[in-house]
Amino acid sequence: MIEIKNLCKQFEDRQVLKDISAVFENGKTNLIIGQSGSGKTVLMKNLVGLLDPTSGEVLYDGRDFVAMSKKEKIMLRREMGMIFQSAALFDSLTVLENVMFPLDMFSNMNLKERIKRARTCLDRVNLSEAESKYPGEISGGMQKRVAIARAIALNPKYLFCDEPNSGLDPKTSLVIDDLLRGITQEFNITTIINTHDMNSVMGIGDNILYIYEGRKEWQGHSKDIMDSDNQKLTDFIFASDLLKKMRKAVTGKQ
Numbered sequence: 001m002i003e004i005k006n007l008c009k010q011f012e013d014r015q016v017l018k019d020i021s022a023v024f025e026n027g028k029t030n031l032i033i034g035q036s037g038s039g040k041t042v043l044m045k046n047l048v049g050l051l052d053p054t055s056g057e058v059l060y061d062g063r064d065f066v067a068m069s070k071k072e073k074i075m076l077r078r079e080m081g082m083i084f085q086s087a088a089l090f091d092s093l094t095v096l097e098n099v100m101f102p103l104d105m106f107s108n109m110n111l112k113e114r115i116k117r118a119r120t121c122l123d124r125v126n127l128s129e130a131e132s133k134y135p136g137e138i139s140g141g142m143q144k145r146v147a148i149a150r151a152i153a154l155n156p157k158y159l160f161c162d163e164p165n166s167g168l169d170p171k172t173s174l175v176i177d178d179l180l181r182g183i184t185q186e187f188n189i190t191t192i193i194n195t196h197d198m199n200s201v202m203g204i205g206d207n208i209l210y211i212y213e214g215r216k217e218w219q220g221h222s223k224d225i226m227d228s229d230n231q232k233l234t235d236f237i238f239a240s241d242l243l244k245k246m247r248k249a250v251t252g253k254q
């Protein structure tokens with residue numbers, strides 16, 4: 001479980017995150033949703049320590065991350081897996097070598113054990129056959145699956161994904177979503193996913209945090225979205241007129 005308390009982030013005179021408090025639960029796909037520019041990536045960077053909050057707390061199962069020494073933060077980072085938009089695969093390494101990379105860096109395993117572990121992770125994302133290929137030789141969806149395999153190689157307790165479906169078609173996005181949720185439940189990971197993909201919101205939104213201009217606007221389960229009276233959330237979710245009409249037909253609400 002990750003808890004944030006009164007989190008604020010300011011860049012010079014610009015306040016991007018405004019007093020956000022929320023809980024992200026283990027075994028669940030916790031989604032952070034909101035329009036482009038609302039602060040999702042900045043929030044995630046504050047969670048993993050790529051940015052430091054201006055004020056507030058980030059608690060990893062009760063451990064105060066912000067207050068930790070650099071050494072303690074590095075130790076805690078080993079419990080985190082990350083799939084960031086920009087964190088691409090290493091083009092000059094094979095798929096298997098990419099998944100082995102965190103093991104080479106951070107584990108005490110010998111070569112045989114590292115290969116075995118990497119193969120287990122590739123098998124989990126159904127990519128065993130592609131282990132000798134290079135990233136340039138496989139599809140975007142497969143590359144995302146390699147990134148997931150790499151992110152789980154060290155058995156993380158916490159998994160962070162920034163827009164994992166960006167650039168993927170809807171069908172491939174579903175595969176990625178199912179995989180992320182499956183892994184989350186199987187290994188009881190606290191998974192946090194930034195997204196503005198409505199299929200993901202409705203499909204794997206176990207616990208959704210909606211932020212609007214850096215403020216927490218709503219938090220709840222996807223099944224409660226339809227009934228929400230929060231106008232900003234409704235406008236965001238039902239951005240198209242067609243969806244608004246469908247919602248009105250189902251719930252009678254505007």
Ligand SMILES: Nc1ncnc2c1ncn2[C@@H]1O[C@H](COP(=O)(O)OP(=O)(O)O)[C@@H](O)[C@H]1O
Nearest residue numbers: 011014016034035036037038039040041042043
């Ligand atoms: N390093 C930075 N310095 C100043 N402003 C930033 C910085 N990083 C992000 N921002 C601003 O913070 C806001 C939120 O950005 P971001 O978290 O990337 O939005 P999202 O991921 O929801 O699309 C944007 O207005 C962006 O310009």
Ligand SMILES: [Mg+2]
Nearest residue numbers: 040041042194
């Ligand atoms: Mg972003």
